Amino acid sequence: MLQRAIDPTKYPEDDIQEATVRPKRLDEYIGQDQIKDRVKVIIEAAKARGEAIDHILLYGPPGLGKTTLATIIANEMGVKIHSTSGPAIERPGDVASILSKLQPFEVLFIDEIHRLPRPVEEMLYSAMEDFKVDFVYGKGPNAGTVTLPLPPFTLIGATTRLALLSSPLRGRFGDIFRLEYQDIDSMAAIVKRAANILKVGITDEGALEIARRSRGTPRVAIRLLRRVRDYAQVRADHLIDHETACKALDIQGVDELGLDEVDRRILLAIIEKFDGGPVGLETLAASISEEPDTIMDVYEPYLLILGFIQRTPRGRVATRRAYDHLSIPYPESKSKTENNTEQPTLWENNEDDE
Incomplete structure (x- = not known):
């Protein structure tokens, strides 16, 4: 499958690309102001007590900076961060090996x-609460x-699907933060900072146009900036102004609201194949040859934010805005029976209802 420039999920090469522009300290981190203020207090209090900070759970859509924020927290504490992922840890012995290598407060x-x-x-559970892990050996009466005692450490978990986290694990985190989609001004500041690096x-207008789409x-903004930079280097004398940004992003198939060809395929499938809906997620996914989880986790959140689709008990429905x-x-038939439920506006928070 082709990689989408506006796909918020991470490509294999993104780690290297993002490392150059990723902020290292809280004062460099743009947006998420409430979370930054709370994290700053947590860090200062832990330092004053000489303790590890409480375990933290970060959740929200992909690409909003959960990994970056975890790295910043470690940097602000002056300790090393050890990174892994849920799918990479297959057995209890794997996590025990990682935990045994941690130094105090890491x-x-x-x-x-x-x-x-x-x-x-x-x-x-025991590692987070009591800083120890128990191994069972032998069988039966033997x-x-x-x-195994562990030094005090901080676990920072990140997830895009909070509802899939079990209650016992979720309850062991001292702080839970939801990262929100950034507003236009914050996005423009992120683009300008990355462009400087x-x-x-x-120009301000060029940064604003990239931010708008x-x-x-942030991950999408950095990726689009790189593609616009390529266009500016070849056809615009290395300067990204409003006209250059528009032309470059049009070539990428990213419209003025940030939708690309895949988003339009989803909307057109609902409208043209299923008369505007409702249509079930599985049926919709099959009609455009995509995985249901991919539609729900990657494509759908932004379409919900724009108010282009609604989730109903019977399935997805395309709105008048779409x-x-x-x-x-x-x-006209839909106009007469249209639901008057108010639609969310751009950047407004939307909780998953599935």
């Missing part, structure tokens, strides 16, 4: 923590338990 970051196997998750000439997602954006006449 940070263990687990991305996609909702995908941890249950035996691994259960081993984390079975015994060995306890990448030594790319950019970045879906409120018809208007695609320049398709809204059916």
